Amino acid sequence: MKWRFHPAARFGDFADAWSALHGAGPASPLLHADFVRALLAAFGDGAQLACCEQDGATMAMALLERSGGGAWRSFQPAQAPVGLWLARPGVALPALMAALVRDLPGCALLAGISQLDPMLDPRPADGPCLQTLDYIDTARITMDGAFDAYWAARGKNLRSNLKKQRARLEREGIATHCETLTAPQDMAAAVNDYAALESGGWKGRDATAVRAGDAQARFYTLLLEAFARRGAAKVYRYRFDDQVVAMDLCVESSDCIVVLKTAYDESVPAHYSPALLMREEECRALFDEGRLRRIEFYGRVMEWHRRWTDEVRCLYHLNYYRWPLLQHLHALGRRRAAKDKAGPRSQPTME
Structure with a gap:
């Protein structure tokens, strides 16, 4: 399993492969090649197209960008409700992410895919190098x-x-x-x-x-x-x-x-x-x-959504670390930041 990388400006050269992956899965309109082309035309400076192949078959594709400090993340303009990631059905997400971190330029320490929809990409269990984080709850109406x-x-x-x-x-x-x-x-x-x-x-x-x-x-x-x-x-x-x-x-x-x-x-x-x-x-x-069959809203669930539907699911972020120690240190940093933000706890009083 090998990932290769190309300037996103070359997306047109790989659009057929993207469309084949898209058609093999749930085929969300948010991941159609037309959606990607419009995003790249308006906001795509600096993005990279990542393509994973095995035995001549395309296993996964994604739009990525550097986020600094040895980390990469999915290319995620505010106008894209879900992460620009496609994988062949049945291919294990942890294996794809492990290969991605290994193959990214510059000895990448972390790769993150944001705003994944569990209906499109079932949420994997956390592991030594893999961590998922809740993003937002979103709503739909099944007709x-x-x-x-x-x-x-x-x-x-x-x-x-x-x-x-x-x-x-x-x-x-x-x-x-x-x-x-x-x-x-x-x-x-x-x-x-x-x-x-x-x-x-x-x-x-x-x-x-x-x-x-x-x-x-x-x-x-x-x-x-x-x-x-x-x-x-x-x-x-x-x-x-x-x-x-x-x-x-x-x-x-x-x-x-x-x-x-x-x-x-x-x-x-x-x-x-x-x-x-x-x-x-x-x-x-x-x-x-x-x-x-469905009306999808994809924004954060608001009070008015709940008046129109009871169907709510949680979108998630996924991080894959090069080594387990990096995930541990990252988690410690987040907990410390959360503790600092919360401030000191008041001491109980005795009466």
Whole structure:
């Protein structure tokens, strides 16, 4: 088992091998070659493509970058919800990581793959050189059966509140409309509309919003156009009359749809909850269509997620150390840092 490394700019030369690995596994849209190409085009300076082969067969591939101090980590822009790692089903993850640390340039001490999904890469047991760490809990909706049955199983407060909001909008003469955009030629304008929504809210004030013409906007435009050419992109645009009040940017695979980004107009009174009204209509349409099996959110679980689903799982990070002593020393350092952060414990009092 041997790993070889290439500048990520050469990804196109290896895209067929990446696609073959992707198709052999769960085939998440977040690991499709189109997703990788868009990430690299917008954010890929300095990344390396790692390819593992055995007896002429590709066993695994990953996008990596140096993180200093003899360590390497997965290339992980904020726009990538899961680690850019693919392995042939049935190949042991510890064996792949042991070979990776051995073959990385410069006598690597540690290789880390972040944000792994146990549904795509089952979480291995910790070992002398291998350690996994919880990352975040994330949610999904399994679309099994009819929407009405799913909706009846939601909490009474959610169903009642959205029903009241729709009645209030009707009384006030405000018409709602949910558009579904799927054509490649519509994606650039859709991303600009999304950027206007997000930059007008708290993310705009924090300078983290997608803004028209920036690297994030370029990434989402490239991504959605590429997926749309395969019939695998959806942008939901929700309107109150002619005003765009909420949007979702989504990509699909053969069995799931991933909600990558959600934004809403924060100037709209909170009691209207435009994003939740949009999501109810989205879910009904997806259930009724019956083509996909899951709606994936991938962000950190929020209170509103738990009103829509009980399905939560934990994403994880994986570290593989060159020698067991390094893992031991690293663990001691983390415990000491956590203790220092917590501060001294107060002494008990006697009464």
